[in-house]
Amino acid sequence: EQTIWRYRKFFPHVEERVSLGEGWTPIIKGKDAYFKLDFLNPTGSFKDRGSSILLSTIAGRVRSRGYISEDSSGNAGASVAAYSAASGIRAKIYVPSTASGPKVEQIKAYGAELVRVEGGRNEVTAEAMAHEEGKFYVGHVYHPTYWDAMRTVAYEIAEQFNWRPPRYIFLPVSAGTLLLGTLRGFKHLLDSGEVDEVPFLVACQTKLISPLYHKLKGLTYSPPKVVKSIADALISPNPPLLNMMVEEMRGVGDAEIVEEEEIIEAHRELALQGLYVEPSSAVAYAAYKKWLGEGKVDGPSLVILTGMGLKVRWG
Incomplete structure (x- = not known):
């Protein structure tokens, strides 16, 4: 089967597909x-992996009791909205007031209720989590079922390379769900004897918003007062999973930052x-080009492309 469901046995908590x-x-x-063209997922981003496993885990319990609440900069919201529609569940998606147009239109097209929130990601999350009768908060950053689904990225890469994955993998990082899931997927494969080593993961961030880069390297980081970047899906200045990312990355990966012009x-x-x-x-490719130019790449490399260009309006 040519979907994540070829790995169904690794997700025993799933209740329905x-x-x-x-x-x-x-x-x-x-x-x-x-x-790795992960922007070719159904809603145009890698987030669909998490939404599929998440909704498959909770749909039966939520459908008769209320609705789903999610906070997102756009891609996760669109994905959760789509999979909620597919499972017959109402969804209310909270987004920053600055969320880009096409992603917002996509969320509304799936029939979800859109709620714009002034302020940063913390304010958006607080609104999404606020108690309402029948609300079931499924924030992708906090739900382990969601980022556990990202293990499938590692499984696919390994299998597509005949169990000999590239030495380096570059991927964009914001909240950290893709990074943690991919890393854990490769560690699972290593422990199972399917691969001989875990690829070296390079977490790629913008210079403007780079908490993981600074934390991993022991540098002081002061988030900008106004969070704004051309990379509008990477705008988490204080990701809740930061310490977990740092702990799991040590010894098996590194981080890089790039300027807006490089992006x-x-x-x-x-x-x-x-x-x-x-x-x-493009942040991940910019970081790869930077490493290549500095002579840091000495083996086959793969860049994970996570979101479709049609989902943003810029230039």
Whole structure:
């Protein structure tokens, strides 16, 4: 089966299957690296992996009792809205007032109720978590079922490379669900004897919003008062999973930051290779190019492209 459900046995907590065909996204060889095209998931982002497993776990309990509440900068909200619609559950999605247009329209198209919240991510989360009769908060950052689903990224990469994955994997990081899930997936494969070693994961962030980079390197970090970047999906200045990311990354990975100009250039280069992604995805490629230029890459590399370019309006 060409979806994440080929790994069904690794998710015993699932109660019913809620699927739109997510996962098993292609890997292609670019001019200087491999690319995992996770923006080709049903709603245009990697978030569909988590939404599928999450809704499959809780749908039966929520459907008759109320509705789902989620806070998101756009991609997660669109994904949860889509899978809620597919499972016949009402959804209320809380987004920052600055959320980009196409993602907001996508959320509304799935029939979810959209709630715009002034302020930063903390304010959005607080509103989404506030008590209301029948509300079932499924915030993807806090729900282990959601980011546990990201193990499938590692499973797919390993299997698609005939169980000999590339030495380096570059991926954009904000809340950390993709990073933690991918890392744990590879550790599971290592413990199971399916792979000989865990690839070196490089967590990629913007220079403006880079809490993991600073924490991992023992540097002081002061979040900007106004959180704004061309990479609008990577705007978590104080991610709740930060300490967990740092703990699990030590010895098996590193972090890199890139300037806004580097993101724009990486986005252009990807498009000229036929890959139209959102700028947040281009952050990972920009970091890879930076490492390549500095001579830090000495083996095959893969860049995970997480979001579709049609989901943002910029330029």
